[in-house]
Structures are given as structure tokens and as C-alpha cells.
Amino acid sequence: MFKSGYVTIIGRPNVGKSTLLNKLMGEKLVIVSNKPQTTRNNIHTILTSKDYQIIFVDTPGLHKPKHKLGEIMVKSAKDTLKNVDLILFLTNPDDEIGKGDAMILEELRGIDKKVFLVLNKIDENTQERVAQTLAKYSSFFDFDEIVPISALKGKNVDTLLKLITDNLPEGPMYYPEEMVADVQERFIITEMIREKALRNLSEEVPHGIAVEIVTFKEQEDNRINIEVNMLCEKESHKGIIIGKNGAMLLKIKKQSKADIERLLGKKVNLNIWVKVRKEWRDNPALLKDLGYDFKK
Ligand SMILES: Nc1nc2c(ncn2[C@@H]2O[C@H](COP(=O)(O)OP(=O)(O)OP(=O)(O)O)[C@@H](O)[C@H]2O)c(=O)[nH]1
Ligand SMILES: [Mg+2]
Structure with missing residues (x-):
């Protein structure tokens, strides 16, 4: 059975969405920087194997827009939610669930899609802090899977990929297998x-x-x-x-x-x-x- 589907990576600016996408793809296709609001468009990248095809959608970080470009960025990130099979909600270890994250999760409550909690940057946090954050989030929202990772170091990224493919529906190959991105x-x-x-x-x-x-x-x-x-x-x-x-x-x-x-x-x-x-x-x-x- 061939599986395929759209998977979006959503989260606040700077949590490591684009870094994770590049790691999942095994090559650098989207831009990354230490400044928030780096990504401006929804970019589709395509990962094909003999068993599956995943179309990943990198989105701009969700934030409070201060100009028209920001509005477009936030709208395009939100729009992807309607058209995907699986949502990866990405965040980082923290003492509390911040306003920005809470807002995104409230938005996700209304959407009938599978949602994974992907806690990124565990390489720069203690195990204790990671565990506390996971506990806080899982009592706040009913996630289908919870995966702590380091996108930068590649830690647990293969586990995440396995969970993604397990959760994909049966489907066709949407894009030719040699295609890795839908942008020019x-x-x-x-x-x-x-x-x-x-x-x-x-x-x-x-x-x-x-x-x-x-x-x-x-x-x-x-x-x-x-x-x-x-x-x-x-x-x-x-x-x-x-x-x-x-x-x-x-x-x-x-x-x-x-x-x-x-x-x-x-x-x-x-x-x-x-x-x-x-x-x-x-x-x-x-x-x-x-x-x-x-x-x-
Ligand atoms: N220590 C550590 N740093 C990371 C990790 N993942 C990403 N970063 C760093 O975090 C910064 C932001 O990464 P991006 O991938 O650009 O973040 P983003 O979520 O796509 O940001 P926007 O596009 O602005 O929303 C960069 O400096 C990355 O190198 C990680 O697992 N560990
Ligand atoms: Mg980005």
C-alpha cells in the first residue's frame, strides 16, 4: 500500500521549523536564520520513497502582524491547516506555555486533524526541563503523538519520520519522484x-x-x-x-x-x-x- 499526504510544520517564529524541514529532507532547501520571521511563504518540499510520498509545508512563524507582509505570512500559515493530513506543532522547552503557543493551540482545537507535539531544541535544555514542558503541553492539548527532538543535531528526527509515515493515509504519488520542491x-x-x-x-x-x-x-x-x-x-x-x-x-x-x-x-x-x-x-x-x- 502506497501512502501519501501533506504535513505542515507550524509554530512561533524561530522555534526551528525550517531547520527541521531541511533535516527531514536530508538537504538544505529552505532558509534558516537566528532571526525570527525568517520564512515568508509556505514552501512545499517533497520526500519520496518506495512506500510513501510526504509533502511537507514549511510555514512562516505565527506572530502578531505589524504590517501587510506580516498579515500575509500569518494568513498563509493558517491557510495550510485546512488542507493537510497531519500537523506538526513545533515548540521549544519553556517554563510556561507562552501566549503565542496557547493561541496557536486554541486555533488547532477547532481543526479535526491529527496533531503531533514536536518539542525541538532538546540539545540545549536539561532532561528535567524537557519532561516538565512535555507534561504541561500534554495536559493543555490532546496530541496524537509527542516527540522531543533536536532538529539541529538530528536527534529523534528518524523516530518522528517513522511516526509521520505511520499516520499517513493511503494515497497516490502526487509529484514525480525526482521532484524535491514545488518552487522554481x-x-x-x-x-x-x-x-x-x-x-x-x-x-x-x-x-x-x-x-x-x-x-x-x-x-x-x-x-x-x-x-x-x-x-x-x-x-x-x-x-x-x-x-x-x-x-x-x-x-x-x-x-x-x-x-x-x-x-x-x-x-x-x-x-x-x-x-x-x-x-x-x-x-x-x-x-x-x-x-x-x-x-x-
Ligand atoms: N540548539 C538548537 N538550535 C536550533 C535547533 N533547531 C533550530 N535551531 C536554531 O534556531 C534558529 C531558528 O531556526 P529556523 O529553522 O530558522 O526557525 P523557524 O521556526 O523556521 O523560524 P521562522 O521562519 O522565523 O518562523 C536558528 O538559529 C537555528 O540554527 C535545535 O534543535 N537546537
Ligand atoms: Mg522558517
């Missing part, structure tokens, strides 16, 4: 560049950054010429992104180039143009252009 290479490229900006810049700037491809051309020498705009919200942010004598931008460019070349298996010329677009995160037309779909 170009999108992954813009995300790779955004990730390097997130990694290297301090708190305030990265959230206001978006990346759009302006040129993507294969040249005669087989190199690929890629030009992108990196949008930010303020002149002062532009200065920070470029850095002293262009040092910061050069670093972002070098790291991005390495990742993109690995992805494409070809040499690339990468140019990043930093531009100021004030309040793009509240501009519906611009959001749409940037691929943050707003009607969905």
Missing part, C-alpha cells in the same frame, strides 16, 4: 541571497529586505549572469547593507554566489543592486510583484 530555482536563489543578508546583518535591517531577480541569463561561456535588486526600507539601511567600502555587500555576494553555484552546478556572475523602496512591506502591488501573494 529562481525563488530558491532569491531566498539564498536573502538568507545571507539575514545572517550577516544585525537585528533591525534584515526584516525590511526583499530580493528580486532582474536578469537571469545563460552566457556563451556557459556562466550564468544574475542581477538582483535588494530592496530595503531606508537610506540608512542601504548604507549598512553596502557597508564600509562595500565590504558587507561583498560578503553577502560571495556567500550567495557559492550557494547558487552549488544549486545550479554552474559558474555564476552575481550582481546585487541595493535599492530603497520605502514601506514596501505595506505596499500591496509591490508585495505581489515580489511574489508575496496577498489574495490567497
Whole structure:
């Protein structure tokens, strides 16, 4: 019997959803950073074996939105709940169930789907704290399974995968077996560049950054010429992104180039143009252009 289904990973920002997804897939497909609200879209990745096909949906962290982009992010995360077979609720060890987590669980109460509690980052917590957190959560919500893991270290991730496949319904192969994600290479490229900006810049700037491809051309020498705009919200942010004598931008460019070349298996010329677009995160037309779909 072949099994298949959609599995969403939901939780507050920064709990490790994207890290877990990459670990489950065995390769790095979605971006990860230590800043909250890193993921902006629902990204489907596809894990196929001879017995099953799982479509994982990485979602933006659920939070209280402060701008239109945030609203879109939260809405798209919530929308996935209706269309999946299984929900992985991800959180981290803590003394109390925080407001954010309680809110998400209240939302899940109304949904007739299997829900797993996945307690991540056990590598940086004591066993005692892990046990206490598990007890608190299981008295608050009736989970179908409870799995403490470390997505970063890969601990218990195989156990989790086994529980997921056990709980999948019988179903068809939705995607060709060689397909690993439903997004285009170009999108992954813009995300790779955004990730390097997130990694290297301090708190305030990265959230206001978006990346759009302006040129993507294969040249005669087989190199690929890629030009992108990196949008930010303020002149002062532009200065920070470029850095002293262009040092910061050069670093972002070098790291991005390495990742993109690995992805494409070809040499690339990468140019990043930093531009100021004030309040793009509240501009519906611009959001749409940037691929943050707003009607969905
Ligand atoms: N110690 C430890 N750190 C982890 C673990 N999993 C993820 N992290 C770190 O937590 C941070 C956030 O990880 P992400 O995977 O980007 O978190 P996310 O939930 O996708 O965040 P958003 O997309 O912003 O909602 C990164 O710095 C990760 O390296 C873990 O198991 N242990
Ligand atoms: Mg994420």
C-alpha cells in the first residue's frame, strides 16, 4: 500500500521549523536564520520513497502582524491547516506555555486533524526541563503523538519520520519522484541571497529586505549572469547593507554566489543592486510583484 499526504510544520517564529524541514529532507532547501520571521511563504518540499510520498509545508512563524507582509505570512500559515493530513506543532522547552503557543493551540482545537507535539531544541535544555514542558503541553492539548527532538543535531528526527509515515493515509504519488520542491530555482536563489543578508546583518535591517531577480541569463561561456535588486526600507539601511567600502555587500555576494553555484552546478556572475523602496512591506502591488501573494 502506497501512502501519501501533506504535513505542515507550524509554530512561533524561530522555534526551528525550517531547520527541521531541511533535516527531514536530508538537504538544505529552505532558509534558516537566528532571526525570527525568517520564512515568508509556505514552501512545499517533497520526500519520496518506495512506500510513501510526504509533502511537507514549511510555514512562516505565527506572530502578531505589524504590517501587510506580516498579515500575509500569518494568513498563509493558517491557510495550510485546512488542507493537510497531519500537523506538526513545533515548540521549544519553556517554563510556561507562552501566549503565542496557547493561541496557536486554541486555533488547532477547532481543526479535526491529527496533531503531533514536536518539542525541538532538546540539545540545549536539561532532561528535567524537557519532561516538565512535555507534561504541561500534554495536559493543555490532546496530541496524537509527542516527540522531543533536536532538529539541529538530528536527534529523534528518524523516530518522528517513522511516526509521520505511520499516520499517513493511503494515497497516490502526487509529484514525480525526482521532484524535491514545488518552487522554481529562481525563488530558491532569491531566498539564498536573502538568507545571507539575514545572517550577516544585525537585528533591525534584515526584516525590511526583499530580493528580486532582474536578469537571469545563460552566457556563451556557459556562466550564468544574475542581477538582483535588494530592496530595503531606508537610506540608512542601504548604507549598512553596502557597508564600509562595500565590504558587507561583498560578503553577502560571495556567500550567495557559492550557494547558487552549488544549486545550479554552474559558474555564476552575481550582481546585487541595493535599492530603497520605502514601506514596501505595506505596499500591496509591490508585495505581489515580489511574489508575496496577498489574495490567497
Ligand atoms: N540548539 C538548537 N538550535 C536550533 C535547533 N533547531 C533550530 N535551531 C536554531 O534556531 C534558529 C531558528 O531556526 P529556523 O529553522 O530558522 O526557525 P523557524 O521556526 O523556521 O523560524 P521562522 O521562519 O522565523 O518562523 C536558528 O538559529 C537555528 O540554527 C535545535 O534543535 N537546537
Ligand atoms: Mg522558517
